[in-house]
Amino acid sequence: MDFQTLCTEDFYARVSGRRGCGERRVTEELRREFRRSEGGTYLDHAAATLFPESAVRNYCEDVSTNLYGNPHSHSPSSRLTHDSVERVRLRILQFFDADPEQYSVVFTSGCTSALRLVAESFPWRRGSVFSYLTDSHTSVVGMRGLASALGAVTLPVAPDDLRDGADEDDSCQTPHLFSFPAQSNFSGRKYPLSCVTGIRARRLYPACAYRGQWRVLLDAASFVCTSPLSLRQCRADFVPVSFYKMLGFPTGLGALLVRSDAAAALHKRYFGGGTAAAYLSGEDYYVEARSTTDRLEDGTISFLDVIALNHSFDALHKLTGGMRSVQEHTFALARYTYLVLSSLRHGSGRSLAQVYAHGHFESASSQGPILTFNLLDAQGGFIGYSQVDRMASLYNIHLRTGCFCNTGACQAFLGISSEQMKSNLQAGHVCGDAVDLVEGRPTGAVRVSFGYMSTFDDCQNLLKFVVECFCSGAVSVDGGRIQAALRHATSPSTSTDTSTDTSTSPRGPSTDEDRDELQRESQSHRDEGEELQRESQSHRDKGEEPQSQRGGAYTLSKIYIYPVKSCGAFEVERWPLGPRGLLYDRGWMVVNGNGVCLSQKREARLCLIKPRVELSNNRLQLLAPEMESVSVPLETEAQSQICLSKVCGDRVETLDCGDGVADWLSRFLGQTSRLIRLSPDFTRGARKRTGRAAASEVSASLSLVNEAQYLMINVSSVERIQRLVQRREQALSEGSSVLDVQNIISRFRANLVLSGGGGAFEEDEWTHVSIGDARFTVSGPCGRCHMVGIDQESGARTREPLLSLSELRGQRKVTFGVYLSHRLPENSRTPVFLCRGSSVRPVSLPRPNALPAPP
Incomplete structure (x- = not known):
């Protein structure tokens, strides 16, 4: 039995005792009621289920009359x-x-x-x-x-x-x-x-x-x-x-x-x-x-x-007929998903998932439609739930990660002692953050849950996502587990079974450990992603000097500013530095009718808006397809309306740019929108960081950026990603379009692009960078999300390059590029410029036990 066989309605019917996905009439009615979820897979019903459109429509009519x-x-x-x-x-x-x-x-x-x-x-x-x-x-x-x-x-x-x-x-x-x-x-x-x-x-x-x-x-x-x-x-x-x-x-x-x-x-x-x-x-x-x-x-x-x-x-009554029907339907979906997920194996033979459950999903009387698990790599190591969450967003799959406000169960299933919990807190991990692995052990898990409007397609989408993103080598299936589950399905237990499946127990290894160990020892190869990952890490091996000390000159090859947050890039040849970064970078942002910042995550068409800063006539011009251009002054009039907004949790004071540009944005985006800019009198300080750069980090003032004043990427690193994208695409489909280097550069939305130098990912080791006469402090790596999947020229969404980047980075946080901060000289009246073609001189971490560099 193979994975494709498991992803059929016939197999679903055998496992669940339910034929197919229900009556076509009901399916069509549900589709009409939940049209807003089309194109996505919503699997977070335990947190909040979806409401049918008719309920809101009838309620509005009620309170209106x-x-x-x-x-x-x-x-x-x-x-x-x-x-x-x-x-x-x-x-x-x-x-x-x-x-x-x-x-x-x-x-x-x-x-x-x-x-x-x-x-x-x-x-x-x-x-x-x-x-x-x-x-x-x-x-x-x-x-x-x-x-x-x-x-x-x-x-x-x-x-x-x-x-x-x-x-x-x-x-x-x-x-x-x-x-x-x-x-x-x-x-x-x-x-x-x-x-x-x-x-x-x-x-x-x-x-x-x-x-x-x-x-x-x-x-x-x-x-x-x-x-x-x-x-x-x-x-x-x-x-x-x-x-x-x-x-x-x-x-x-x-x-x-x-x-x-x-x-x-x-x-x-x-x-x-x-x-x-x-x-x-x-x-x-x-x-x-x-x-x-x-x-x-x-x-x-x-x-x-x-x-x-x-x-x-x-x-609820009209669409389901009652809660017993809901219970049967949701349990059938959860049982099927549990059975398939728990039986999947990497090419190495190791389990792909560790499921946390009591029993084997035998009966709806002892198990609800909640499935909690962690994914494992081909060597049996845990994959952090933040990485799973990030990749799920790329597939438009909505799930939950963490401990779900249930520390007791989380500790029991994951084997975390109270002392470890306290230690993790002292190390900076708190509920709801992205610290998913501590010393290789998970701090939480991934949870999917089903509602009455969930479908067999939702199960398929989840399972195919897991296999496509996290399975190493050809996926295989544990046939013995399948057969055992089918025997359970023939005569399901009606009692509350508290026995624990050893493969999903909060204690102890998988029951397949011995067999997996033998298969691991005989494994003769690793997939392309693992090979590239080792290659990309080779320059950091112990005893090897940082590559920046082995020669290779860097050049500043491109300079981009993004005047309007989440809108298109504006490439320049020479540009002044301001107190908040490149002058006018992320000085404006678009908000919706409720004053909430719009980003490409919510509205991909923002990338089609191309801002241009015209220093000569003091205007910001906005251009977009099939729209006449519109412009606003670079310095907003004093009588502009003051409004409060938030950027990455920070409160910012902004000024409204007027009804003219608001109407232009609303027509182009198809929703009520306004353009606001950061008040020149408001100071937004950078957040304090921890880690290697914290001690030397300068006190920086931010514009409307997310994290830091500047974002820098290395073309050699982009080329490494592009090669992996090319290999993956060629393996999946001959003749498929492959992202070129410039397309990938545009998706990472950096301010500064470097070329030349020694090799890929050297920038991960840098602590300072001098570009021309300006010196910058490296504030840390830039964490990446599914926004890099948006083509900056068309607004189309793709799964690359995040898939390849995630594969390359492995279990670590998926990062690409580094943040920089800079402080202008005090009382200096001479403007500081960055120029394309300037030399770049990085300073790297010293090699352990190495002698300090001479002055």
Whole structure:
């Protein structure tokens, strides 16, 4: 059985028990509802699912034709709002099969807000226990801060420690709370809902070990997105949910479902609008509202968002027929993807992926549609999740990377100790950053998750992407794993299987390790990318002098400025240096109707706008295909409107360039756009860096650039990339168009292009560069993303050269070119110019143990 056979609907049907991808009528209807996702592969439904267009369309018609007022008033519009909100509360209870006499729906701003509400209102006292499963979301773990402050003891419990215990009768009424996820947001593992009864009855650890009255918080945020939940069968005390995860729209709205007897125990210390039946401002007198919802909902709820839920529930039912259908469909996709991904092998025979799961995706009752994994190279080393994320963007695949706000599960599966976590933090790694490997070990993983609108094509796109980008040699398939999974599919288990597949365990190596080791020893070759990677690193080997000391003169061959951020380049022969870099470089940028900076990542047509700086008449001219040119003054008038914007997280003060150029941009880009420029009175400092250049880095002022004043690339390095692109393209298809050197140079959007010298990637070792009479400090390498896949002359998107660059750089961060900074001489009245053809004199890192250079 080969990879092509696995990528067929027939095989999908064998594995999943479902024929094809569903009825063609339903598929076409879904396609109409989610047209905005065409051309992409959205696999991040566990973070936020997609909303159908009809839900938003019907909601807009609703609020446009009905008058909704504040529900706390008594006017006709207010009564309409009140009645509509109450109808939605009942609908939510019906959706979760909850008895309206037993449960109340308290609206919150999200699931996290619902959890905080419980933590703030629970009757903690000295001797209380707040216990939670270690496989819990950050928002659950964060409840311990409030609980501990009020005298409670925190008790984290590992999943394997949930066990039966002695049931002892006692009359102790000390309140305790246990929280566990119905479904892990890290691995998709489903925990038995019978835990609710076991904890409440004190038959299950930890409840059996601590006397008192135990309540259960069931974190259902991940579970209810794709699975049915009946609160008549699972009588949890508190159930927080998030509606954008379930329905996609509206966002910023969640709810806490509260059992009536548990609600009576909740008492808020703060009271706000609507929560009080009566109070006095002159003395400490306050009476709570009787209704659970009234006393727990602060102020006026987001009533228009609540009304939107009606239309989202309508669309969900119409498109799916119910949550059981959603569960079957999404699990089938996840099971198929798991089976194929976990069976893929490099040409060396080693596994291509390490999947983090409990069991083998046997049953939808024990596993949700979440698949978390890390990719491995042909030698068994981990590939950083940031590199996977970057390459996925090139294929327009949307997924999630990191620890997904679930440190406990991340530590368990990846084998990271608490000491290592602290050490990683001290080394600079924090949640959400791109530090994906520390000493070769992953700090997080890649997660894909499915929704009811996901298709078999989405699975194929992901799997083909993994093979095309990360498989070394001819891909092969572990047939034994396939056959074993097919046997499971014939008679799927309905129990919650907590056994761990050794090949996907958080501990220990793959079960194929011995066989892989033999195949690795007999491997006689490496692919072209690995050969080039070794070649490109040879100049840095120990004991070898930096190439800049072995001869070869560099010349400044090209100078580019980019007056408007993300627009086309303006090539010059001679240009003055300013306090923020090349004069007028990235002095302007285009923003959309909401004032958000537009880049080629969002709007590739920006590259077709060609700015020209006309120093002689003090104008910035913009040219674009089939448009008359437009110009603005280089120095914006003093009366221009001041606006605040952000560039790479930095707040910048800008000036608006007027309606004329805004209209020109809006017509060309097909969306509301404006041109703004950095205020001359605003100073934006460069961020402090770490590493080898930090000590000598100059204090630089930035324009609207992302990272540094200047970006420099080496033509020899470009040629190395171009050769690899050529080899890859020729291997895939004879006669296919290959990017030439100049095309690749334009994609890297450098200010300074060097030619000559000793060889490729020498610039990675430089600390300083002198060009003519100007001296620059190397600030570090430039990290690259899928923006280099945009042809700067046509706006077309391609996967090269990022594919080849990623292959060449290997597991490291994908970088190309180096940043430079420069500070003009103080009180100097003589302008400093850069000229094409100037000599370039780099200074490299000294060789270890080498004698210092003579003065």
